[in-house]
Amino acid sequence: MLQMAQFAIIRMQKFQVSDVQGIQKHNQRQGISKSNLDIDYSKTEQNYDLLNDQNLKYESEIKEKIAEQVKRKPRANSVVLSEFMVTASPEYMNALSAEEQKKYFEKSLEFIQERYGQKNTLYAVVHHDEATPHMHVGVIPITEDNRLSAKDIFNKQELRELQEEFPKHLQEHDFEIVRGEKGSEKKHLSSQEYKEKQDLEKEIQLLDKEIDGKKNEFIDLSEALPQEKLDVKVQKEITTDVKQKLFGDAEVTKKETGNYVLAP
Structure with a gap:
């Protein structure tokens, strides 16, 4: 029997190119946020990116990868970035050691890359300067037949399977975790929401x-x-x-x- 809330949390949000600069500034802590007062900038140096040693320019990286793989030029309002927010119940996540937390995020990234493509995964930024450690993973939604289509990749069936399979993957790596609340009417919230x-x-x-x-x-x-x-x-x-x-x-x-x- 679980002694505390031990829910795996994974949520996905879609962004257009006009949103990308703001996402980059938030993830890489470029400037002081006036809206998110929970950021403790004295701990920002504890943040890290599992995929990159240096900060990226999200927009140019995204445009370059799309140009390399997608033949058809995307529309101005196309979804160019699908970002996952990965964490766990605050009680559970904060009870893990720093080493265990890193393993949790590494295995979560492994799950996302296996499911949506390693070459399309742009970043995996872990934040330790907010109340609960969490990770932002950016994926460019390019299909196997080289189309830019978040709609086709992240359909309702896929989003349901995502919530089912994610905790199972973590359980296979010794994390005593379960899926969160079920229900098709539940809204998947962004980290800010x-x-x-x-x-x-x-x-x-x-x-x-x-x-x-x-x-x-x-x-x-x-x-x-x-x-x-x-x-x-x-x-x-x-x-x-x-x-x-x-x-x-x-x-x-x-x-x-x-x-x-x-x-x-």
């Missing part, structure tokens, strides 16, 4: 605490004014004030379970 989801869960906890505090204030106020009935509008304002503080103009709904979620 995954971070935002975690931040939202923290905000939900703070929201619950603040609402509890407001309830206590309401009770105290009711006891202090036994002859007066508080207007229902006051109760709504109490909850709305807390929601507004945390979520701004975003609509917030409460499920029967008591968990607050952003409304679609």
Whole structure:
């Protein structure tokens, strides 16, 4: 029986050529990020690339490989990069030694290259300067018959098999890991979206605490004014004030379970 969350995590996101420069800057830590406040730049020197000793110019490398293998010139909006984000449950990943973490990423890279082609794998950047160690692997989506087509390579069937086969590969190399949540309706999150989801869960906890505090204030106020009935509008304002503080103009709904979620 698992003693802690031990989920293998692999997610894929598609990018056009206009996105590539931003991906490069993030992966290679070129400049200080204003949006990702979780990066600890004092630990950035611990990051490494399993495939490259020096930083790459992603766009020129991608264009060169496409020109070498693909006969038809890609459209301006073509997907030229499929990036995988690889990690595991934070409790599991952070419990591994540095040597075990590196092996985890090496075997993950091995799995990706065997499945999508070694020559089409551009980088495998491991980040140790964020809360949970993780790896970004860039693959140029070129088919076996030399077409640039992320749509054909990463169809629904392939994405389902990816989630099934990835943990199996790691299990074969002595990692006690299982696949994450199942369900075709689950959205595969990018690393930034995954971070935002975690931040939202923290905000939900703070929201619950603040609402509890407001309830206590309401009770105290009711006891202090036994002859007066508080207007229902006051109760709504109490909850709305807390929601507004945390979520701004975003609509917030409460499920029967008591968990607050952003409304679609």
